[in-house]
Amino acid sequence: MTARLHATVDGPPQAPVLVLGSSLGTTGAMWQPQLAALAARFRVVRFDHLGHGGSSAPTGPYTIDLLGRKVLQLLDELDIGRAHYAGLSLGGMVGMWLAAQAPERIDRLALLCTSACLGPADGWRARAATVRAGRLDTIADAVVERWFTPAFAAARPDTVAAYRAMLTSTPPAGYAGCCEAIAGMDLRADLAAVRAPTLVIGAADDPATPPEQAADIARRIRSARLVVLDDAAHLANVEQPEAVARLLAAHFDPEGGVTP
Numbered sequence: 001m002t003a004r005l006h007a008t009v010d011g012p013p014q015a016p017v018l019v020l021g022s023s024l025g026t027t028g029a030m031w032q033p034q035l036a037a038l039a040a041r042f043r044v045v046r047f048d049h050l051g052h053g054g055s056s057a058p059t060g061p062y063t064i065d066l067l068g069r070k071v072l073q074l075l076d077e078l079d080i081g082r083a084h085y086a087g088l089s090l091g092g093m094v095g096m097w098l099a100a101q102a103p104e105r106i107d108r109l110a111l112l113c114t115s116a117c118l119g120p121a122d123g124w125r126a127r128a129a130t131v132r133a134g135r136l137d138t139i140a141d142a143v144v145e146r147w148f149t150p151a152f153a154a155a156r157p158d159t160v161a162a163y164r165a166m167l168t169s170t171p172p173a174g175y176a177g178c179c180e181a182i183a184g185m186d187l188r189a190d191l192a193a194v195r196a197p198t199l200v201i202g203a204a205d206d207p208a209t210p211p212e213q214a215a216d217i218a219r220r221i222r223s224a225r226l227v228v229l230d231d232a233a234h235l236a237n238v239e240q241p242e243a244v245a246r247l248l249a250a251h252f253d254p255e256g257g258v259t260p
C-alpha cells in the first residue's frame with residue numbers, strides 16, 4: 001500500500017493555503033502556538049512527516065526527496081495546486097526541497113531553525129541505529145535540551161514535558177528513517193533554484209541549527225530576508241510564539257497590515 005501523510009486542516013476553506021512542516025520527532029501539533037493567528041488568515045494544512053504522528057511509517061531509510069515527494073502527493077490528494085509553505089528544522093529542509101524541485105507549487109516560503117546540510121552524517125546514522133535498537137527514550141533528554149533554553153525549561157516544565165512526549169511517541173522506524181534522510185542531505189546547491197520570496201528565521205540560542213546556518217541559507221536564496229530571534233533555542237516557535245506568528249503572518253500576507 002502507498003505510504004500516506006496524515007494532515008489536519010484549519011481555517012477558511014477559500015483562504016490562501018499555508019502548509020506547515022514540523023521538526024524531527026514532532027507532529028503538526030508543534031504549530032499549536034501559531035494556529036489561531038494563522039488560521040484567521042489562511043487555510044492551514046499541518047502535516048506529519050513520513051514516519052511521524054498519524055502518517056505511515058515504512059521501515060526506511062528515507063531521503064529528503066522521498067519526504068518532499070510525499071508532501072506533493074498530499075497536496076495532490078487535497079487538490080491544492082499552489083501553497084505557501086513554512087517549515088521548522090526537518091520541515092524547513094523539506095521546504096527547501098519543495099521550493100527548489102517544485103517551484104510551481106510554492107508561492108512564498110519560510111524556513112525556521114533549519115539547515116541546508118546538517119552534518120556529521122555519521123552522527124545521524126548512529127542516532128538512527130540507537131533508535132532502531134528501540135532506545136528513543138535514551139536520546140530524548142539530549143534532544144529536548146537543544147529544543148528549549150534553560151530559562152524556558154525552568155519556567156515551563158509542562159510545555160517541555162508535552163513536547164518530550166511527542167518525541168517519545170514517534171515510531172522508531174520513522175524517526176530513524178528521517179535521521180537517515182538528514183544524513184544524506186545536501187541542499188546547498190539547490191538553493192540557487194529557489195524563486196519564492198523567502199523568510200529565514202534563526203534563533204540566537206539554537207545549538208542544533210545555529211543562526212550561522214540560517215545566514216548561510218539566506219545568502220544562497222535570491223530573494224531572502226533573515227531574522228534572528230533572541231531568547232529562543234531550536235523550537236523557536238514555542239519559545240517566541242507571538243513573534244513567530246507575527247513574522248509568518250506578515251510574510252505570507254504582505255498586504256494584510258501585520259507589523260512583523
Ligand SMILES: O=C(O)CC1=CCC(=O)O1
Binds near residue numbers: 022090234
Ligand atoms: O533533533 C535534533 O537534534 C535537531 C533537529 C535536526 C533536524 C530536526 O528537525 O531537529
